[in-house]
Amino acid sequence: MRKQYPCVEVDLSKITYNAKQILSMCKNKGIDVVGVTKVFCAEIPIINALLQAGFTHVGDSRVQNLKKMEQINCKKMLLRISMESEAEQVIKYSDVSLNSELKTIKILSQKAKEVNRTHNIILMVDIGDLREGVLIKDVLGIVKEIMNLQHIKLVGLGTNVTCYGGVIPDRDNLMKLVNLRSEIKNLYKLDLPIISGGNSSSLYLVMNGSIPKEINQLRVGEGIILGRETSFGGPIPNCYDDAFILKGEIVEIKDKPTVPTGKIGMDAFGNKPHFQDKGIRKRAIVAVGRQDIKVDGLFPLDKNISIFGASSDHLLLDVTDSASPLKVGDIVEFKMDYGCVLASMTSNYVKKYYEKQPEYSLVNC
Structure with a gap:
């Protein structure tokens, strides 16, 4: 089956595994x-x-x-x-x-x-x-x-x-x-x-x-x-933090400057953006935006990729130093924080896929 993008892949086995760990931990305390x-x-x-x-x-x-x-x-x-x-x-x-x-x-x-x-x-x-x-x-x-x-x-x-x-x-x-x-x-x-x-x-x-x-x-x-507690954001022992993965498709890649040309006003959300001049960088556009996700809650799995920003429909990435060469049509993967999971799962424009992997053991966490 050919997947549609953007999408969230949910690893049901990791959900079950995390749930078992938390149930057991809490049951021990009544x-x-x-x-x-x-x-x-x-x-x-x-x-x-x-x-x-x-x-x-x-x-x-x-x-x-x-x-x-x-x-x-x-x-x-x-x-x-x-x-x-x-x-x-x-x-x-x-x-x-x-x-x-x-x-x-x-x-x-x-x-x-x-x-x-x-x-x-x-x-x-x-x-x-x-x-x-x-x-x-x-x-x-x-x-x-x-x-x-x-x-x-x-x-x-x-x-x-x-x-x-x-x-x-x-x-x-x-x-x-x-x-x-x-x-x-x-x-x-x-x-x-x-x-x-x-x-x-x-x-x-x-x-x-x-x-x-x-x-x-x-x-x-x-x-x-x-797989984390939310007072301090610490990990829960033996739990996964990647049961939900956002995947988006690249629709454009071009070498461009990092500072726009012209007088800067407000962006589409009423904010006046600020830019750091990093010279010419390879910029990829992924077909997902603020209508679907919380941008500051995204974390590329490839740690050499960074996020420039986003509009309603487009996510702009710096892929100059990506671990492997990228091209139009390639898929970029992200971990998400709670707010981003909430937005992506609520969005009608983000497809959801449920994966059932083999049962995990503690050594995989």
Whole structure:
């Protein structure tokens, strides 16, 4: 089969392998892992790779993606705070949802009543990152209100850090959740089974053994797909960082100056570009652009290739020193960071291919 470009090649065996390593690492600390599917738009082959590794719970931020996996036999979590306008679908397509607004929780209760169901929720608590979550001082009052809703079951407390404010999870701020659960148990005789202690940024605490023992759930996406924790960007032992590879086709190669001729104004994105004069260089144009990818999240596999920049549709490369001579029609390969994977998997203009390689062993990592 002749491949179409640009494309992302996903090595499903590496995904399964990374997933197994993270599951094992967390299980040793008594932590269940929810596999986050949003970065790859809940593509079914990748979800199946997670299930093959042993995952039983997946989570996504979009109800549309949960709907895609309706027939998959696993528990499903809605990660983004529920919208009132989607309440009926939240009840239908998720087994548990993350919530922080009492008004929305009451609407979820009403929609659950209409279909004779009880919907599980995790109450999100803001421990400092200032994204979603109830302020700590308000938690007890909101829990009391939730307990009066017949079709809502509060199953835990959760938090999210790093994604907005860059706040790093640590023992001190995660213990705020632990202490809140104790207060809720003492005050209301309600023993919440889940403390959901964040995302891939909490993995470093698992790795160094300092995560509070009461934290028993993490929601992990980047750790699985790129093999790294996200507080410091460190690698997770025995995991791969190249399960997702972007491939693009060269459509032009020419020797050109490195500084444009003429008066410099704004580029297509409203920025005034600056250029370093490196003389005449061999420039390749690859048919992929900012409409499809996050340019600063691309890393050529050939380390002798560097990126000049990009427009909406064209990626400009310096291939003067490439490891092998390149010509029009050749394919250039890139590793990607999280934001670039997210953009490329979301783009309708980037083809996706799923490769099933032989099982890997630790020595290959």
